[in-house]
Amino acid sequence: MIANYGYKDGSGEYYISIDTDKCIDCAADRACLTACPKHMFEIITDDYDDEVAWVKKECTRALAYDCAGCKPAGGYTSLPCTTACTPGAIKHSW
Amino acid sequence: MNAEVAAATAAPEKKEFWRWQENTWFDETKNWKDAKIITCGIDVGSVSSQAVLVCDGELYGYNSMRTGNNSPDSAKNALQGIMDKIGMKLEDINYVVGTGYGRVNVPFAHKAITEIACHARGANYMGGNQVRTILDMGGQDCKAIHCDEKGKVTNFLMNDKCAAGTGRGMEVISDLMQIPIAELGPRSFDVDVEPEAVSSICVVFAKSEALGLLKAGYTKNMVIAAYCQAMAERVVSLLERIGVEEGFFITGGIAKNPGVVKRIERLLGIKQVETKIDSQIAGALGAALFGYTLMQKQAAK
Numbered sequence: 001m002i003a004n005y006g007y008k009d010g011s012g013e014y015y016i017s018i019d020t021d022k023c024i025d026c027a028a029d030r031a032c033l034t035a036c037p038k039h040m041f042e043i044i045t046d047d048y049d050d051e052v053a054w055v056k057k058e059c060t061r062a063l064a065y066d067c068a069g070c071k072p073a074g075g076y077t078s079l080p081c082t083t084a085c086t087p088g089a090i091k092h093s094w
Numbered sequence: 095m096n097a098e099v100a101a102a103t104a105a106p107e108k109k110e111f112w113r114w115q116e117n118t119w120f121d122e123t124k125n126w127k128d129a130k131i132i133t134c135g136i137d138v139g140s141v142s143s144q145a146v147l148v149c150d151g152e153l154y155g156y157n158s159m160r161t162g163n164n165s166p167d168s169a170k171n172a173l174q175g176i177m178d179k180i181g182m183k184l185e186d187i188n189y190v191v192g193t194g195y196g197r198v199n200v201p202f203a204h205k206a207i208t209e210i211a212c213h214a215r216g217a218n219y220m221g222g223n224q225v226r227t228i229l230d231m232g233g234q235d236c237k238a239i240h241c242d243e244k245g246k247v248t249n250f251l252m253n254d255k256c257a258a259g260t261g262r263g264m265e266v267i268s269d270l271m272q273i274p275i276a277e278l279g280p281r282s283f284d285v286d287v288e289p290e291a292v293s294s295i296c297v298v299f300a301k302s303e304a305l306g307l308l309k310a311g312y313t314k315n316m317v318i319a320a321y322c323q324a325m326a327e328r329v330v331s332l333l334e335r336i337g338v339e340e341g342f343f344i345t346g347g348i349a350k351n352p353g354v355v356k357r358i359e360r361l362l363g364i365k366q367v368e369t370k371i372d373s374q375i376a377g378a379l380g381a382a383l384f385g386y387t388l389m390q391k392q393a394a395k
Contacts, residue, residue, distance in 0.1 A: 001250070013335070047211035061255045
């Protein structure tokens with residue numbers, strides 16, 4: 001399942017996608033949890049009883065701001081979350 | 095004060111144009127007492143609440159009403175509305191699943207499941223196993239969902255940050271235009287020329303934008319048409335993000351508005367799968383069906 005967390009508003013589309021099929025048996029030892037400086041990810045049991053990462057509810061409406069620090073303007077050449085997620089489950093739409 | 099003076103000085107009756115039809119239904123050809131397993135789904139949404147009863151995996155009855163200011167009470171009232179009609183008690187129900195915005199506040203629920211999974215499951219029941227792309231136009235959010243032939247979610251996105259393109263947005267337009275909400279859809283086609291979509295469909299700025307259009311010479315029907323088109327364009331952009339497949343199904347209150355639905359179909363180039371079941375109960379129906387599956391699994395152990 002591709003789970004998209006985020007929103008679209010007047011300024012653009014801001015979604016973090018998590019491919020739960022790649023996330024279930026994480027080969028990166030849940031590195032996303034510590035890689036994100038804002039600690040936006042956490043592990044939940046989803047509706048189909050799979051343990052997967054999701055973006056915390058309180059973070060999903062402010063991604064454009066919370067993720068800004070990890071974008072190139074913030075000094076990063078690659079996103080910490082997508083880099084840490086070696087199975088390639090995490091993607092940003094912007 | 096005599097009656098005439100009282101009538102003249104009384105505040106004018108405020109019509110609630112936004113008020114949509116609350117309704118209760120049950121299958122009179124069946125008797126719930128014959129069922130082996132009775133499950134219930136309660137969908138407490140931001141605008142409406144539904145209670146759906148499923149007997150042995152088949153839809154038996156439902157109650158759909160407006161959500162109050164208290165989620166537990168809304169859940170209780172929704173269920174009580176259908177139970178009173180059929181002479182059922184809470185203890186007659188084997189399993190209750192809560193869903194929707196207020197799902198964790200359903201006091202008698204055995205389990206809470208997200209509305210995304212429940213809408214997919216409900217749409218699969220209502221539209222059959224050809225349903226693949228689901229658009230849920232809820233009261234204050236909008237969801238685009240992809241599912242497989244069993245109604246299991248394969249891709250989803252949700253926009254709950256902005257109320258544009260939601261039921262609440264349509265309620266605001268209804269009140270602004272002073273036209274009952276059920277008439278908005280048909281009236282949006284009663285225009286000589288299809289107007290351009292409004293530039294902004296922000297619910298907060300709806301009033302000033304609508305007034306601006308009326309001042310510019312738009313008729314009420316043209317304003318409604320412009321809003322319906324804007325809503326359609328808005329949700330289509332969400333759908334396109336996850337990809338649209340044949341087997342398109344719309345759930346939620348806006349599915350009853352042909353002004354938006356026909357425009358979505360026109361933009362996508364596909365027709366929605368028709369159903370005779372109330373589109374607003376999809377989430378609660380899916381929740382009740384999840385409950386039925388869980389009961390079957392428990393029985394098999």
